Amino acid sequence: MTxxxxxxxxxxxxxxxxxxxxLNDLRTYQGAKKGVFLGKVxxxxxxxxxxxxxxxxxxxxxxxxxxxxKKGCPGIVFVGNVSRNYFELLFEVTSTGGLDIQSCPSFExxxxxVELGEKFSVHIGNDEMADFFPTNWYQKNLKNxxxxxxxxxxxxxxxxxxxxxxxxxxxxxxxxxxxxxPFDSFxxxxxxxxxxxxxxxxxxxxxxxxGAKTALEEFGKINLMNESELLRWLVRxxxxxxxxxxxxxxxxxxxxGNVLGIYERVFKDYDIFIAVSDYMNLINFSICxxxxxxxMWKKYLIVSDEEFCESESTREEIEQxxxxxxxxxxxxxxxxxxxxxxxEIDLK
Numbered sequence: 372m373t374x375x376x377x378x379x380x381x382x383x384x385x386x387x388x389x390x391x392x393x394l395n396d397l398r399t400y401q402g403a404k405k406g407v408f409l410g411k412v413x414x415x416x417x418x419x420x421x422x423x424x425x426x427x428x429x430x431x432x433x434x435x436x437x438x439x440x441k442k443g444c445p446g447i448v449f450v451g452n453v454s455r456n457y458f459e460l461l462f463e464v465t466s467t468g469g470l471d472i473q474s475c476p477s478f479e480x481x482x483x484x485v486e487l488g489e490k491f492s493v494h495i496g497n498d499e500m501a502d503f504f505p506t507n508w509y510q511k512n513l514k515n516x517x518x519x520x521x522x523x524x525x526x527x528x529x530x531x532x533x534x535x536x537x538x539x540x541x542x543x544x545x546x547x548x549x550x551x552x553p554f555d556s557f558x559x560x561x562x563x564x565x566x567x568x569x570x571x572x573x574x575x576x577x578x579x580x581x582g583a584k585t586a587l588e589e590f591g592k593i594n595l596m597n598e599s600e601l602l603r604w605l606v607r608x609x610x611x612x613x614x615x616x617x618x619x620x621x622x623x624x625x626x627x628g629n630v631l632g633i634y635e636r637v638f639k640d641y642d643i644f645i646a647v648s649d650y651m652n653l654i655n656f657s658i659c660x661x662x663x664x665x666x667m668w669k670k671y672l673i674v675s676d677e678e679f680c681e682s683e684s685t686r687e688e689i690e691q692x693x694x695x696x697x698x699x700x701x702x703x704x705x706x707x708x709x710x711x712x713x714x715e716i717d718l719k
Contacts, residue, residue: 374393374470375462375464375470377393378390378393378394378462378470378472379429379447379462381393382412382427382429382447382449382460383426383427383428383429383449384426384427385416385419385420385424385426385427387409387412387413387416390409390412391405391409394409394470394472395469395470398469398470398471399501400471400472400473401472401473401474401493401495402473402495402500402501402502403495403499403500403501404501407495407499407501408472408493408495411493411494411495412493415458415491415492415493418456418491419451419454419456419491422451422453422454422456422488423451423453423454424451424452424453424454424456425452425453426452427449427450427451427452428449428450428451428452428485429447429448429449429450430447430448430450430480430481430483431445431446431447431448431480431481432445432446432447432448432459432478432479432480432481433445433446433461433478433479434446434461434475434477434478434479435477435478435479436475436476436477439477441461441463441475444461444463444475445461445462445463446459446460446461446462446475446478447459447460447462448478448480448483450483450485450487451488454488454489455485455486455487455488456487456488456489456490456491457487457488457489457490457491458490458491458492458493459474459475459478459480459490459492460472460473460474460475460493461473461474461475461478474492474493474494494556496556496557496558496559496561497555497556497557498557498558498559499558509557509559512546512549512550512560513559513560515546516546516550516559516560516563519539519543519546519563519567520562520563520566522539523535523536523539523566523643524643527642528642528643528644529642529643529644530634530644530645530646531643531644531645531646532645532646532648532649533574533577533645533646533649536570536574536645537574537577539570540567540570540571540574543563543567544571546563547563547564547567547568550563550564551564562641565638565640565641566637566638566641566643569637569638570637570645573637573645573650576615576618576650576653577649577650577653579611579614579615579653580649580650580652580653582608582611583611583615583652583653583655583656583657584652584656586604586607586608586611586656586660587652587655587656587659589604589607590604590659598713599711599712599713601663601667602667602695602699602704602711603710603711605660605663605664605667605695606695606696606699606705606709606711608656608660609664609694609695609696611656611660612656612657612660612661612664615653615656615657615660616657616660616661617657618650618653618654618657632647633646633647633648634646634647635647664695667695668693668695668698671695671698671699671702671704672698673698673701673702674692676692679692699711
């Protein structure tokens with residue numbers, strides 16, 4: 372068995388201890404020292420094990436990046452035997468007999484006979500590279516990030532309400548803007564960047580909370596047997612419904628019948644949870660609005676959805692097509708004061 376074959380064997384067996392023994396202490400892997408690189412690999416192995424995998428199957432591939440010095444370099448796709456989750460690495464034997472191992476953003480897989488699941492990756496931050504030198508800018512912002520995270524989370528596991536993070540987001544917007552970059556990645560900043568980004572996306576919905584609460588209160592007074600009352604409510608809150616149409620799926624992954632708990636995880640890699648109760652008016656409004664809006668929209672549609680999708684349309688025409696208010700106006704069911712009328716009679 373060649374050294375490369377042995378290393379591939381230990382990758383497939385997810386044997387991190389054997390990999391520590393056989394990889395060269397003096398080499399860098401993906402630009403990082405062996406210990407740092409294998410620490411990242413071990414994190415990936417743990418993800419496979421959590422998915423029920425006991426070993427990894429290997430399939431061939433290569434670097435497919437045009438103009439890259441690694442183009443054509445052979446690699447392996449490692450696939451979990453149960454989860455079908457996977458990750459990819461290049462393995463290149465050097466002219467001196469050493470072995471370079473690294474990730475590849477343009478990896479081309481050979482034909483694989485299984486449907487792949489989630490992709491994992493070995494990510495090395497700039498501050499984890501073997502040749503990294505911490506600048507004053509880095510050290511200053513690392514302290515700022517540590518202070519911000521301690522202010523948000525006293526422990527590794529945190530359960531937050533909106534009072535814990537709405538002001539925090541605004542307070543550290545400037546720090547986020549200073550350290551975020553699509554081109555550079557620092558491991559010391561990563562948790563703060565992800566958490567700030569996701570909490571901000573969640574909190575942006577909270578500005579609609581009062582409107583959603585008001586809409587639900589009005590809905591509770593509607594006689595659903597009186598279609599004009601329902602149409603009036605749907606037209607009045609159509610703009611709000613459009614803003615919140617995917618709120619449950621987008622922020623709480625409610626697609627597929629996922630049942631919400633009291634708290635939901637903000638981001639899959641961190642044990643930070645937010646109170647669902649802060650968003651229940653938004654979610655309940657979205658569910659209620661979507662249910663009745665879809666039925667009424669289909670009923671009063673001017674042009675069938677099938678016919679419309681076959682034609683070329685401008686953005687304005689698309690917005691009009693999916694607007695209940697527009698379709699009612701085209702049918703003469705909205706008067707000059709913007710009220711829903713049926714049979715030419717204003718039914719309040």
